[in-house]
Amino acid sequence: MSISRDKEEVRPEPFILKDSLPFHYTEGTLKAIRDIIFKKEGFDLDSYKDKCIQRRISYRIRTSGCKSVEDYIETLRKKEEEVKRLLSALTINVTEFFRNRSTFDKLRDVVLPDIFAMKERERSVRIWSAGCASGEEPYTVAIILKESFPEELKRFNISITATDVDEEIINKAAAGVFTSDKLTGLDPPLRAKFFQESGDGYRLSDDIKRMVSFKRQDIFHEGLNGENDLIICRNLLIYFSKEKQEWVQNKFWKNLNPGGFLLLGRAEILVGESRKFFLTVCPRERVYRKPF
Numbered sequence: 001m002s003i004s005r006d007k008e009e010v011r012p013e014p015f016i017l018k019d020s021l022p023f024h025y026t027e028g029t030l031k032a033i034r035d036i037i038f039k040k041e042g043f044d045l046d047s048y049k050d051k052c053i054q055r056r057i058s059y060r061i062r063t064s065g066c067k068s069v070e071d072y073i074e075t076l077r078k079k080e081e082e083v084k085r086l087l088s089a090l091t092i093n094v095t096e097f098f099r100n101r102s103t104f105d106k107l108r109d110v111v112l113p114d115i116f117a118m119k120e121r122e123r124s125v126r127i128w129s130a131g132c133a134s135g136e137e138p139y140t141v142a143i144i145l146k147e148s149f150p151e152e153l154k155r156f157n158i159s160i161t162a163t164d165v166d167e168e169i170i171n172k173a174a175a176g177v178f179t180s181d182k183l184t185g186l187d188p189p190l191r192a193k194f195f196q197e198s199g200d201g202y203r204l205s206d207d208i209k210r211m212v213s214f215k216r217q218d219i220f221h222e223g224l225n226g227e228n229d230l231i232i233c234r235n236l237l238i239y240f241s242k243e244k245q246e247w248v249q250n251k252f253w254k255n256l257n258p259g260g261f262l263l264l265g266r267a268e269i270l271v272g273e274s275r276k277f278f279l280t281v282c283p284r285e286r287v288y289r290k291p292f
């Protein structure tokens with residue numbers, strides 16, 4: 001299982017990547033699409049890798065039955081719902097509970113104990129999950145805390161903030177209702193303990209839900225996100241140009257307390273100047289740390 005998962009990390013959407021780029025894009029057509037998305041949804045595509053964007057646009061062109069990029073631009077101008085569909089195709093929401101389990105083992109066995117030791121005096125810990133999609137990642141952290149750190153949960157004031165640019169997905173995350181196929185990463189005892197079957201799917205227990213607060217936020221917004229002890233940002237940076245990855249990693253550095261940890265996705269690494277600013281704790285699990 002881990003072998004195929006690893007492959008999936010590098011190529012998260014094989015159904016899209018199978019297609020080469022059958023449509024012809026020019027600077028002008030790409031700009032027209034970027035402008036429409038920005039005007040109608042306030043979403044700036046400039047930071048995303050061109051090939052990545054083109055693959056997704058091609059997927060929508062074909063699915064919407066358009067014949068060319070120009071034809072598709074006309075459709076985007078006329079149909080609000082196609083703009084939303086394109087945005088949804090651009091912000092891929094693939095995620096799962098305990099995605100790359102060994103990373104969460106490292107979190108439980110090394111990172112969280114270290115954070116609690118470091119914050120013993122203040123008794124407050126802040127965690128930020130950036131690009132959280134439908135919430136499985138921050139909820140996994142909450143489940144780990146509940147299962148493995150019951151004493152710390154009593155003694156520490158722990159906040160988990162989860163953000164994503166996609167409003168629809170963030171609302172879904174906050175609702176905490178999952179279809180059965182979304183629970184496959186969970187061990188049956190955890191599933192039984194924290195989820196209850198209901199008419200619309202499996203409802204996450206209020207205990208866990210209360211531990212995470214969700215907020216719609218673009219990672220490129222300029223403001224600060226507080227002084228965190230742990231930032232988890234997995235499988236988001238792969239979509240950005242190197243330059244933007246560096247910008248975001250620099251932002252993470254500013255938003256971490258000294259000694260705070262950064263967790264990236266398996267296919268992601270530190271780039272540019274960020275390599276000098278962080279210490280590598282575990283290269284395999286992509287765990288980095290801001291020096292004291």
Ligand SMILES: C[S@@+](CC[C@H](N)C(=O)[O-])C[C@H]1O[C@@H](n2cnc3c(N)ncnc32)[C@H](O)[C@@H]1O
Pocket residue numbers: 091092093094095096099130131132133134137163164165166169217218219220233234235236265
């Ligand atoms: C592939 S999911 C990763 C989910 C989770 N972190 C994981 O690894 O399982 C990427 C998420 O990043 C979000 N995203 C894309 N661009 C973003 C941006 N500019 N700011 C914040 N979130 C963004 C998408 O909406 C999507 O939910």
